[in-house]
Amino acid sequence: MTQNRRWLLASHPQGDVAAEHFRIDTESLPDLDEGQFRVAVDYLAFDPAMRGWITGRDTYVSGIQVGDVMRGMAVGVVEASRNPAVAEGTRVVGMFGWQEYVIASSMRDFNMRPVPDGVPPTMPLSLLGITGLTAYFGLLDVGQPKEGNTILVSGAAGATGSVAAQIAKHVKGASKVVGVAGGPEKCAWLTDVARLDAAIDYKAHDARGLYREVARHFPQGIDVFFDNVGGGILDAALANIKVGARIVLCGAISRYNAVNPPPGPVNYTNLILKRGRMEGFIVMDYAARFKDASMELIQWAQAGHIAYQEDVQEGFEHAPDVFLRLFSGANRGKQLLKY
């Protein structure tokens, strides 16, 4: 009998999420029936959106309830199969959750798909994962960057921001792309590896300083702001938008742990004066185009346009602590866990 360790939601966090909101559990998996196959998961991906899934409320997806296996995208290998359509050894990616094994009857279970040949095993979770696809559709469909545009990206060293910023700069011909990140190490990565025009270290500035830095880098204003963070950088960007600017609301990680939501952007009224647009999106709405988008992302990565970082921690037993790295800003690029 296969022993399957899995992380369950222990309670809904109020305020900061912590390791104590999860508990580990072991179940014995039954033997495979005819038609079934078993996936041994080896990498799990983490995403800030998970913070929203564990509040106990339904949003664009149903909320995770106490006692449920924690939801998450992962990759693994079919290690045993009694299904003639699924060969042992097949690499797959799917919503397997925070657990070591899953039993499936069809490739449609767990929104599973095979990992194409030649694609590195973790790429489906990072560049081609939800975070990379979010960058693709958020920047291109919502932000609609035009050649010569000026673009600001917050959370720019993160898994989504880094991809959005590099598509803007190296694929779509933006005249200037500036990334915002926390600390000199991340900022150096933005200019040296991602080859953006400049980086702003938000930890080195108060709200007024952030405003001044944005104004200094964009004397003519911002055409597109791709926001993963909210808070001070959103206000600084709003104060510096150009006529017709697009603000892509991708996320607001600065707010996800707040018990009482902090005030919204004071400068939203600048959207009136500048005829600007602030627009949210959910990447799942673009699911029908994921395959084509993935092909483009692979091409851009192979052509050297997009560098992407993976932060691979190890040990299934550390899953909650690895998740928390997203909120402390400890992660360098896409946060993954190797089992």
Place this chain on the structure above:
Amino acid sequence: MTQNRRWLLASHPQGDVAAEHFRIDTESLPDLDEGQFRVAVDYLAFDPAMRGWITGRDTYVSGIQVGDVMRGMAVGVVEASRNPAVAEGTRVVGMFGWQEYVIASSMRDFNMRPVPDGVPPTMPLSLLGITGLTAYFGLLDVGQPKEGNTILVSGAAGATGSVAAQIAKHVKGASKVVGVAGGPEKCAWLTDVARLDAAIDYKAHDARGLYREVARHFPQGIDVFFDNVGGGILDAALANIKVGARIVLCGAISRYNAVNPPPGPVNYTNLILKRGRMEGFIVMDYAARFKDASMELIQWAQAGHIAYQEDVQEGFEHAPDVFLRLFSGANRGKQLLKY
């Protein structure tokens, strides 16, 4: 010699605008040169946007400086003409400012245009004025209401909100239109005269009550929110948007007199979950379509689809006090002053 009384900006207001920020002045106008004509102004229109013009800062228009004649749209009659192209007795509308007479050399001066035959003398300032055109383009081009949509309008008894709400309800086939206004009298006008589905009296509710009222009227959510006000009603609306909602940022009169701008909308992150869009606009960007829009507005008014209110106060010497009625909410519909 014609004596021309005019209101000049006396100082830039910090916080609440007051009568003391204006001063009256009299100048002697020269006799007309060959090619010139003189307009005797008889009605002046007021608009909340004027509060932005007197801050001392340039925005989408240049700021009004201390000592300048206060800017404003007005109608009048050509009372003397030495220009063969302009007949005495011609009714005209233009940016004549807060003064009794102007001298012009061409119909292009003061953005002047003749008032079409059959149009009541004040209609160019109210239904066909900036406020009515703002309703037209904001609702139709930015809000893009579709048949069967649910629509909320703030400042709904005002010159812009009332036109936007009635176009939505009686021309564009919205399934439900609810207006927000202050006090039972304005709310009764919304349901009885403008024939909206319901009215919410914001003065009768705190922030939580406002939220509950909006939720009660829109159990399935809001497709379009046309916002003239900002503050609590914007947050209540954001909390109740439907997937794909459009928030038209027309104005934010609750904020215009604030020295330190109040916090922005806490619930802006709901734009992410609901894939919503919040967008500002400036009516002057649509100037090329003003003539066509005016024709449609006249047709809709004649067909009984749009009732519009004019609040006509009298006496040129009261201009500043009449302007202040916009901020106390004293006005009933479009605020005008008869000289």
